Amino acid sequence: MKSTFRFEVLAQSPISHARRGRLYTPHGVIETPVFMPVGTQASVKTLSQDELEQLGFQIILGNTYHLYLRPGDERIARLGGLHRFMRWERAILTDSGGFQVFSLAALRQIDDDGVTFRSHIDGSEHRFTPERAVQIQRNLGSDIMMAFDECPPYPASREAVERATERTYRWAVRCQRAWSEQPGQQALFGIIQGGVYEDLRLTSLQQITSLNLPGYAIGGVSVGEPTEAIRQVVAFTAPRMPTDKPRYLMGVGTPEDILHAVQQGVDMFDCVLPTRLARHHAVFTSAGRINLRNAQYQERDEPIDPTCDCWVCQRYSLAYLHHLFRVGELLAFRLATYHNLAFYARLMARIRAQIESGAL
Amino acid sequence: MKSTFRFEVLAQSPISHARRGRLYTPHGVIETPVFMPVGTQASVKTLSQDELEQLGFQIILGNTYHLYLRPGDERIARLGGLHRFMRWERAILTDSGGFQVFSLAALRQIDDDGVTFRSHIDGSEHRFTPERAVQIQRNLGSDIMMAFDECPPYPASREAVERATERTYRWAVRCQRAWSEQPGQQALFGIIQGGVYEDLRLTSLQQITSLNLPGYAIGGVSVGEPTEAIRQVVAFTAPRMPTDKPRYLMGVGTPEDILHAVQQGVDMFDCVLPTRLARHHAVFTSAGRINLRNAQYQERDEPIDPTCDCWVCQRYSLAYLHHLFRVGELLAFRLATYHNLAFYARLMARIRAQIESGAL
Numbered sequence: 034m035k036s037t038f039r040f041e042v043l044a045q046s047p048i049s050h051a052r053r054g055r056l057y058t059p060h061g062v063i064e065t066p067v068f069m070p071v072g073t074q075a076s077v078k079t080l081s082q083d084e085l086e087q088l089g090f091q092i093i094l095g096n097t098y099h100l101y102l103r104p105g106d107e108r109i110a111r112l113g114g115l116h117r118f119m120r121w122e123r124a125i126l127t128d129s130g131g132f133q134v135f136s137l138a139a140l141r142q143i144d145d146d147g148v149t150f151r152s153h154i155d156g157s158e159h160r161f162t163p164e165r166a167v168q169i170q171r172n173l174g175s176d177i178m179m180a181f182d183e184c185p186p187y188p189a190s191r192e193a194v195e196r197a198t199e200r201t202y203r204w205a206v207r208c209q210r211a212w213s214e215q216p217g218q219q220a221l222f223g224i225i226q227g228g229v230y231e232d233l234r235l236t237s238l239q240q241i242t243s244l245n246l247p248g249y250a251i252g253g254v255s256v257g258e259p260t261e262a263i264r265q266v267v268a269f270t271a272p273r274m275p276t277d278k279p280r281y282l283m284g285v286g287t288p289e290d291i292l293h294a295v296q297q298g299v300d301m302f303d304c305v306l307p308t309r310l311a312r313h314h315a316v317f318t319s320a321g322r323i324n325l326r327n328a329q330y331q332e333r334d335e336p337i338d339p340t341c342d343c344w345v346c347q348r349y350s351l352a353y354l355h356h357l358f359r360v361g362e363l364l365a366f367r368l369a370t371y372h373n374l375a376f377y378a379r380l381m382a383r384i385r386a387q388i389e390s391g392a393l
Numbered sequence: 394m395k396s397t398f399r400f401e402v403l404a405q406s407p408i409s410h411a412r413r414g415r416l417y418t419p420h421g422v423i424e425t426p427v428f429m430p431v432g433t434q435a436s437v438k439t440l441s442q443d444e445l446e447q448l449g450f451q452i453i454l455g456n457t458y459h460l461y462l463r464p465g466d467e468r469i470a471r472l473g474g475l476h477r478f479m480r481w482e483r484a485i486l487t488d489s490g491g492f493q494v495f496s497l498a499a500l501r502q503i504d505d506d507g508v509t510f511r512s513h514i515d516g517s518e519h520r521f522t523p524e525r526a527v528q529i530q531r532n533l534g535s536d537i538m539m540a541f542d543e544c545p546p547y548p549a550s551r552e553a554v555e556r557a558t559e560r561t562y563r564w565a566v567r568c569q570r571a572w573s574e575q576p577g578q579q580a581l582f583g584i585i586q587g588g589v590y591e592d593l594r595l596t597s598l599q600q601i602t603s604l605n606l607p608g609y610a611i612g613g614v615s616v617g618e619p620t621e622a623i624r625q626v627v628a629f630t631a632p633r634m635p636t637d638k639p640r641y642l643m644g645v646g647t648p649e650d651i652l653h654a655v656q657q658g659v660d661m662f663d664c665v666l667p668t669r670l671a672r673h674h675a676v677f678t679s680a681g682r683i684n685l686r687n688a689q690y691q692e693r694d695e696p697i698d699p700t701c702d703c704w705v706c707q708r709y710s711l712a713y714l715h716h717l718f719r720v721g722e723l724l725a726f727r728l729a730t731y732h733n734l735a736f737y738a739r740l741m742a743r744i745r746a747q748i749e750s751g752a753l
Contacts, residue, residue: 075713076722082708104691104716112694112712120708331464334472348442348480352472353435356464362436363726 038176038220038247040279040300046388050272050298053388056092056279058176059218060116060124063091065279065300066388068291068381069126070374071308074099075109075119078308079367080374082121088343088371088378092124092176094303097169098133101159102152106172114174126303127175128283129166129208129224131182132252143183145200163207167221175219179250180208180241182224187258194228194253201226201252202240209244222281224252225270229262234270248279251299255284264293271297288317288380295384296393307377311369314358317376325369330355343375398536398580398607400639400660406748410632410658413748416452416639418536419578420476420484423451425639425660426748428651428741429486430734431668434459435469435479438668439727440734442481448703448731448738452484452536454663457529458493461519462512466532474534486663487535488643489526489568489584491542492612503543505560523567527581535579539610540568540601542584547618554588554613561586561612562600569604582641584612585630589622594630608639611659615644624653631657648677648740655744656753667737671729674718677736685729690715703735 037059044053056063070077070085073096077085085093095115100106104118112118115125131148134141138150138159147162161169166181181204183197205223212221223241227234242249251270254263267282271294274280281301282294291302307317314325318338323330325337336346337354345368357365387393399417406412414425430437430445433456437445445453455475460466464478472478475485491508494501498510498519507522521529526541541564543557565583572581583601587594602609611630614623627642631654634640641661642654651662667677674685678698683690685697696706697714705728717725747753 074716074720074722076717076724079723079727081724081727083704099720103720104712108692108712111692112710117694118710118713118716120710120713332468332471334477344443350472350478350480352464352468353478353480356434356478357436360434360459360463362434363439363723364436364441366723367439367441367727 037218040248040277042276044389046296046393047391049296049393051295051388051393052298052300053385054279054300056124056300058092058124058220060122060176061091063124064385066291066295066381066384067092067301068377069094069301069303070377071096071303071305072119074103075115077370077374078312079370082119084371085121085374086123088374089382090123090374090378092126093121095125095127095173095175096133097127097130097166097173098137100127100173101130101169102154106169110172110174114172116174124176125173126177127170127173127179129179129181130161130169131166132184132283134161135184135186136256145203163204164211167208167211171215171217171219177220177222177248178212180205180221180223180246182226182252184226184253184256185228187228187256189228191230191233194226194230194233198226198228198233198237202237205241205244209246220247222246222248222250222279224250224283225274226253227270228253229258229266231269234266235273238270238273242275246278248281249274250281250283252283254282255286255304260290263290267294267297267299271299274298288377291380292384295388307373308370311373312366314365314369316369316372325351325354325365326358327355337372341372341375343372345372345375397578400608400637402636404749406656406753407751409656409753411655411748411753412658412660413745414639414660416660418452418484418580420482420536421451423484424745426651426655426741426744427452427661428737429454429661429663430737431456431663431665432479434463435475437730437734438672439730442479444731445481445734446483448734449742450483450734450738452486453481455485455487455533455535456493457487457490457526457533458497460487460533461490461529462514466529470532470534474532476534484536485533486537487530487533487539489539489541490521490529491526492544492643494521495544495546496616505563523564524571527568527571531575531577531579537580537582537608538572540565540581540583540606542586542612544586544613544616545588547588547616547622549588551588551590551593554586554590554593558586558588558593558597562597565601565604569606580607582606582608582610582639584610584643585634586613588613589618589626591629594626595633598630598633602635606638608641609634610641610643612643614642615646615664620650623650627654627657627659631659634658648737651740652744655748667733668730671733672726674725674729676729676732685711685714685725686718687715697732701732701735703732705732705735
């Protein structure tokens with residue numbers, strides 16, 4: 034199962050851009066389209082690593098910004114890398130830290146060389162450059178690292194997006210250089226920016242893919258814009274991306290968003306939605322999203338979803354889950370998270386099967 | 394495994410009062426001496442019921458006061474009882490609510506008939522009487538219910554303890570009457586009070602055991618008094634309790650306290666210590682208690698306790714647990730709780746084996 038990085042398309046849908054693929058990484062093979070649970074601080078919140086294995090996840094995401102601040106990438110390197118640190122032998126993708134620097138950190142100052150920012154935790158000053166972002170991800174030892182990009186918020190002026198897109202390209206060139214100087218097992222993905230402007234997306238796509246990296250991502254979406262805007266960007270960008278490389282849509286999304294993007298040819302997804310919603314007592318069911326704190330569930334002895342085969346639905350009732358949330362028992366967060374990730378795992382398995390059967 | 398309530402002493406230590414016993418309940422057989430994890434609000438904090446099963450616990454404790462307030466004993470009864478509500482098919486002991494009324498509730502007014510108090514959650518007014526406490530525990534459907542007692546704080550004047558002890562007896566008589574009026578599968582245990590006064594303990598013991606109930610508890614300990622005072626009360630009271638009935642020491646304690654009490658002939662224990670300490674980053678090891686937030690663990694790649702066979706110690710390192718606590722990840726609480734309860738489960742198994750081999 035261990036291998037150097039490689040991607041192959043196994044099947045192409047005859048009726049959409051959807052494709053069924055396989056990613057080979059140093060930590061196992063990943064069937065695509067794939068959803069990657071978010072393990073920001075070296076933990077997919079509330080779940081143990083054996084539960085993620087039980088759910089069948091082959092790859093999870095770690096956040097470079099958070100891990101750099103705590104416990105520190107150098108400490109993780111001394112402890113044998115992120116896989117060893119968190120005892121997760123399957124694949125890991127790390128983001129570049131760019132998105133968090135631009136959304137979480139305080140007092141950031143951006144220049145052509147990089148970004149100086151203050152930690153959202155203790156206000157201490159730090160600096161990320163493309164080279165530093167690669168170095169940190171090298172210390173973390175992820176299977177897939179992401180190029181350091183500038184991700185403008187939404188809405189942003191065309192000029193601001195244009196500047197960020199240009200800078201993202203120059204930074205990607207520097208990331209590639211830093212990455213290729215010390216060849217290793219880690220793959221580097223480039224990030225396409227361009228906001229909601231199709232001509233900028235096209236320019237960014239041409240620039241970034243000219244670097245001939247192992248994979249490419251659509252970044253700068255899911256930053257506050259309406260669903261329709263995300264979908265237009267995806268529909269415009271994804272089909273134009275190289276067919277022989279994995280396509281990763283960052284930070285998306287709802288089951289409907291994922292289904293849409295798969296049909297545009299996207300292979301990889303990550304999103305905090307299923308785990309974050311769970312901590313806000315919202316769970317996915319085959320009949321739609323429900324809120325477990327709703328009083329209508331207080332005497333319902335049936336599971337969240339009678340069609341769900343996850344162990345939470347096999348064992349616990351809506352009434353019990355409602356009670357746990359109402360009284361603030363920590364078990365509630367775990368049970369809802371597990372169920373939501375089971376829902377997402379099943380969604381992706383169904384999508385893969387539908388592509389194989391030509392139905393998507 | 395299902396049976397009506399029965400207790401048998403399997404072996405008596407030749408060198409101490411320690412005894413090895415077996416409790417038969419409608420929800421399974423329990424090997425004694427036994428430790429019962431505390432599931433205050435129908436959840437042993439952070440753990441799932443399958444984890445408690447995995448740890449081998451045959452009985453857990455539920456708190457009548459909390460369950461009466463939320464979700465309500467009548468709701469639990471409509472949902473099939475506490476076992477069904479929380480999907481726990483093994484045995485449950487419920488306390489009487491007395492201890493919480495006297496320690497948690499606000500503005501309590503006590504009279505000979507019962508106690509009026511305000512909820513610590515919303516300030517609403519409620520009243521417990523001996524009959525009501527039995528009725529609530531009947532609704533919960535626990536295997537063992539406790540008689541409603543008055544539990545004075547420590548320190549308390551001899552007069553206050555004497556009054557509370559007398560009242561506890563009168564209330565126990567009423568609990569027994571209410572309990573025997575509707576015979577069922579649930580056992581009722583009486584509680585011996587008397588504070589740190591040996592003559593009051595003796596009087597209470599004679600009064601309560603004269604009721605010929607299925608089991609007896611030593612109450613009014615672990616309410617703030619020094620360890621030595623607890624041990625003196627246990628050493629005085631336990632050996633004088635009927636030998637053919639289970640002896641339960643309420644709210645105790647540390648591994649050392651349990652070991653001491655077993656040698657005085659106690660069979661059953663409950664305590665929030667292992668679960669509460671875990672949430673405050675303290676874990677038990679074969680070399681003593683350690684604090685996982687201590688900086689000395691930040692780069693230690695070995696388990697909490699190399700001699701521990703629990704899955705937390707099999708998988709995770711001190712460095713990772715330290716990190717999870719430091720950044721506030723919810724997984725930390727679960728992993729520490731699981732480990733501490735594994736420690737207690739192993740402690741009790743070792744104690745039982747030592748009694749069998751005549752070494753305790």
